[in-house]
Amino acid sequence: EDKVVQSPLSLVVHEGDTVTLNCSYEVTNFRSLLWYKQEKKAPTFLFMLTSSGIEKKSGRLSSILDKKELFSILNITATQTGDSAVYLCAVAPGGGSQGNLIFGKGTKLSVKP
C-alpha cells in the first residue's frame, strides 16, 4: 500500500531556530513529491521535487529529495512566528491514476517568540 509518513508530527521551537521536517514515502512508480504550508485554511504550495539531490530554495526555506532512500526534508532557517503552520508532504505516484496525490498527516510547527 502506498504511504507517506511525516515526522515529527508536531514541533515547538523558538524564533531564530533552524528546523528540519521529514517526509518518507513508499509508492509505486514515484513521479514527484510536493510540500505545502497550511496556516489556517488553504494549503499553499511550497516546492515540487522530481530529481534526487537537487535542492530547491525559496528564501529561508529549502527542500531536497533522496529517491534512493525514499525521503525528503524541508529546512527552515531563522524561523519566525509566521512560519507557524502545518506542513504537508504529498507524493504523486506514476501509473494510471491521475487523481490521487498521497498526503502525509502533516507536521505542526509552532514558533514561539
Add this chain to the structure above:
Amino acid sequence: DGGITQSPKYLFRKEGQNVTLSCEQNLNHDAMYWYRQDPGQGLRLIYYSQIVNDFQKGDIAEGYSVSREKKESFPLTVTSAQKNPTAFYLCASSIQGILSPLHFGNGTRLTVT
C-alpha cells in the same frame, strides 16, 4: 485575482439532510479535486475531474456525489448516506492533473448534528 472560491465557509446541517458545497475557480484549470481533512489525518481524495462532464471516484467517494457541467465549477454534495460527514472540505484545481501543483480553496467546515 485568479483563485478558487469555496462557499460557504461554515455549514451546519441536521443528520439526514443532503448538503451541497460550492467550488468555483477562475484559473482556467482543467482538473479539479475534492479532499476531506480530519484532525490528525492527511488529506483524503473524495472525487476528481480532469475535464468537463467527466469525474472519477477517489479513495472515500461513498456518500458523496459531484458534477462537472462547467470548467469553472465542481460542486460536492454530501448525502445522508455519508456516515460521518462532519469534516473540513477542501477543493483544489491544477493545470495538468497531479503533474502540476494543486491550488486550494479556503475550505468549508461542515458540521452535521
